[in-house]
Amino acid sequence: MNDAYLRLIERLKHRHLIGSVQGLLGWDEQVNLPPQSADFRAEQMATIAGLEHAAASDGRIGEALAQLEAAIDDLDSDQQIVVREARKDFDRVTKLPAEFVEEKARHSSAAYHAWTKARTDREFEPYAPFIAKHLELAKREADYQGWGDRPYDYAIELHDPGFSAEVIDGLFAELKAGLIPLVQKIDAAAAAQSSQSPLRGFPVDAQREFLEEVTAKLGFDYGRGRIDVSPHPFCEGSGTDVRMTTRFQEDEPLDSLFSSIHETGHGLYEQGLPMADHATALGQHAGMAMHESQSRMWENQVCRSRAFWQHFEPRFRELFGGQVKGVSSDELYREINAVRPTLIRVDSDEVHYNLHIILRFELEKKLFSGELAVADIPTAWNDGCEELLGCRPQHDGEGVLQDVHWSGGAFGYFPSYCLGNMIAAQNWNAVRQEMPDLEGDFAKGEFGRLLEWLRRNVHQQGKRLSALDRVEVVTKAPLSPQPLLTYLAERYGSLY
Ligand SMILES: [Zn+2]
Structure with missing residues (x-):
């Protein structure tokens, strides 16, 4: 193989390894870190971010790229994609001063701990300067990249290449127009039904046993991954070592189950990316919207279906006989798909979920345009919540402080969830057209055909196409709500 290409791959692998160590430290920070060790970890994170930045901006990458680009036709189409994406990445990274990267990592670590404290205390004010600083960093980063006039678009591009605030605006407007009447109709019908879950007192050990059985059955390989506990469920790592987290509450057994299934969807995507290519675009995911489409399809279309529960209900009753005594199969299914407006995004049912995202997207746009000051976020949040969801937070813990994202400077990430829901539904239509009897598999506890379809159409494709283009190829239609x-x-x- 081309010598310059081999040198490029060697450098990309080196960078990928350092990045994976950084990810592991981040996972550990949220899962295991002793309370007095936060400052030390912030320094570790800043140091490793500096090393990763140095590896990613290594001059040898630039030299190899220049050589390869000068004779690009000598490369096959996959190699050309590797070069194309490596160039984008190299240009992006080298435009950022190392001090800036370290400053951002150090600030993210400090802001994360400020957020956990603010959330516990239900006090936004002490946390506000951390968001303001992140906002300033995000704008400075966009400036470095030449996106100074469109900093929010840059934040979106970082998570979902090809999308922009304008594209998302169009999709969300159409979604909102269809969603509001649907939500009103369902809310009216739901109000007539019990607003209380009948599920209480589920032992945590048995919850863990059940969710590990389910997620292994879906196809998650526990030989290359694990699940632990953190305050905010997430999934970290690449296919060779996937770290997922969940959280347990005795009276919320479906919360831990479905958040674990959600993270498993992310984990399956990572485990399905071509293993030999994790360091290059061929083995990397196609953006967070595509990532969320994986987690949401498994969580909602698959595991909230009647067919899925036909198979798993007997085992559920075996483990939790006492807790579900007197709850019929029908009632259990309704509970799994219960619609109850809530202030908390991660607890939201599918029907209201996208409204939570639209709220955050609208706020982020205004934060970046300067129309909304950081100090005024709580009021704007609460007003928006009342308008879209019909309920108002009583304190910031159930309002603006509920989500971890802004503490890491992850602006422009929230839209990925809603775009992921759209992609999931559109892909789901395509899968079922190809396999109309697919749900029959679920009723037998078989998920291999669906996983194989996702592997073939999404996972194995890596980053060859943007999410928007991939959806169009797979479903033969542009992305639509x-x-x-x-x-x-x-x-x-x-x-x-
Ligand atoms: Zn997710």
Whole structure:
């Protein structure tokens, strides 16, 4: 193989390894870190971020790229993609001063701990300067990249290449127009039903046993991954070592189950990316919207279906006989798909979920344009919540402080969840057209055909195409909110 290409791959692998250590330290910070060790960890994180930045901006990458680009036709199409994406990445990284990268990592670590304290204390004010600083860093970063006039678009581009605030605006407007009447209709019907879950007192050990059985059955390889506990569930790592987290509450057994299934969807994507290519675009995911489409499809279309529960209900009753005594199969299924407006995004049912995202997207746009000052976020949040969801937070713990994202400077990330829901619904239509009897598999506890479809159409494709282009190739239509609206109307129309 081309000598310059081999040198490029060697450098990309080196960078990928350092990045994976950084990820592991970040995972450890949220899962295991002793309370007095936070400052030390912030220094560790800043140091490793500096090393990763140095590896990513190594002059040898630039030299290899220049040589390869001068004779690009000598490379096959996959190699050309590797070069194309490595160039984008190299240009992005080398535009950032190392001091800036370290400053951002150090600040993220400090802001994370400020956020956990603020959330516990339900006090936004002490946390506000951390968001303001992140906002300033995000704008400075966009400036370095030449996106100074469109800093929010740059934040979106970082997570979801090809999307912009304008594209998302169009998709969300159409979604919102269809969603509001649907939500009103379902809310009215739901109000007539019990607002209390009948599920109480589920022992944590048995919850863990059940969710590990389920997620292994979906195809997650526990030989190359594990699940632990953290305050905010997440998934970290690449296919050779995937770290997922969940959280347990005795009276919320479905929360830990479905958040674990959600993270498993992310884990399956990572484990399905071509193993030999994790350091290059061929073995890397196609953005966070595509990532969320994986987690949301497993969580919602698959595991909240009747067919799925046909198979798993007997085992659920075996483990939790006492807790579900007197709860019929029908009641259990309704509970799994219960629609109850909540202030907390991660607890939200599917019907209201996208409204939580639209709220955050609108706020982020205004934060970046300067229309909204950081100090005024709580009021704007609460007003938006009341308008979109019909309920108002009583304190910031159930309002602006509920999400971890801004503490890491992850602006522009929230839209990925909603875009992921759209992609999931559109892909789901395509899968079922190809395999109309797919849910019959679920009823038998078999998920291999779906996983194989996702492997072939999404996972194995790496970053060859953007999420928008991939969806169009797979579903033969541009991304649209209509499949999601149809799916929601069908599933919840039959329940409410
Ligand atoms: Zn997710």
